[in-house]
Amino acid sequence: MLSLQTVFDLKMGGEDMAESSSPSAKSLDGGTKEQSGKSASAPRKIPGNLPYLPASGTLKKALDRLIEAARPPKFNPDFLENVLKLKGGSARNTIPILKRMGLLTSEGVPTELYAKFRTESGRGEAALQALRNGFPEIFKRSEYAHAVEDNKLRDIVMEITGLNATDPVAQAIRNTFKVVKSFIPPGFEKVSGAEEEIIDEITGGADVLGVGKAAGTGSATVSGAIARDRTIRNEIGLTYNINIVLPETSDLKVLNAIFRSIKENLM
Template identity: 35%
Template sequence: MALPPFMNSTGLIGKIFEKIQQAKVPPRYTQDFQATVLGYGSGSAKPFIPFLKRLGFIQSDGTPTELYTRFRNADSSGAAMAEAMRNGYSDIFQKNEFAHALTDDKLKNLVVEVTGKEPSDGAVGAIVGSFKACKQLADFDSAVVPAVEKLEPLGISKSLVKHESRSSSSPELRLAYTINVNLPETTDVNVYNAIFSAIRANLLTNE
């Protein structure tokens, strides 16, 4: 299984993304563009290009995607990065939909679980560091709240209960839902707000 996206020089991630927002969108994002226009041509910066591809900012040939252009827009950059992280770190978010709200220790434990590597493995630290560097640029509050069909992985289950009227004069069928919510461990109140907003918007509205 491929490891989640990471760079060993995690401190470069935020710096290069800042330069991306300042520079024009290139026809193709290449090592020459990164070195000449953005100013990052060192060997430690070269892994940033495959890192961008894994996150969905550029295509396999280096062509910037729609996500790339949205990230350059100050009004949508945070949401674009949140979407990129959910794409690139999909294995992590499948384990915990609110991985971005975990403490450093819990995030590391989750990476260990996903990768199967030892906690002391350098790749684990690089993945955690890369994840956190991207998270600093992301706005998950502006991201789309999970739809009804995506609530199951959050620990929200539904069971359909049928109630039949016993009156022979006015037979009718009534349906009710029982909703069980298992909340994730987090101190971020925005996580709970997102969950209950999704419930109100998708499950508690009257059609």
């Protein structure tokens, strides 16, 4: 039996994204393709259209190294081999994954999300957006899928794909997801656009938390301000109480948005 790494080609939605160089190969969704003239067996149909690589460690190396390398005009096999020093089919198969996650255009040109991922301050947000782009079905099951425990992620993948937890494809999906997740700082969460609109509507756009917003980012930049505030209070021993007047509303979305913001930014 050939190993998963050598016999599996990347598949998304039942269509080949990369071809193995061996005469006989299996697709990542389990379908066998014979190049010797024999008829190919029908590929397995896996629901969810979730992207994955059998060699998730190669994806981790590619993401680590592109942070340090200069942004190329085009992210192609030549850039992978000569700049990132990654060779072989497993390295080339990272390109479709990066396209799927929105880090590259369909032509392989690095996007603004790619540029943000390379920065220290924007990497967590970019990695989260890349996960949302690449694994929308998982985020439909859990809005905070990037923060769930491994057993919860396992159950979500099983629910979407119908595969057993020990299936090599299910494992490859989880490992690919976790590689990108590893670039998101613990406890990181970006307030969604819808929640920001609700809060802005209530406050009239006022900076009620006193921490400001980053121009052009659409997200509250609270981490540094809260950290500085806590440092100052710890140094001089001050405490204070905050009274919040809630709007008169029965809309749970409004209340959830307010309390989530309070929890993430003040507690």
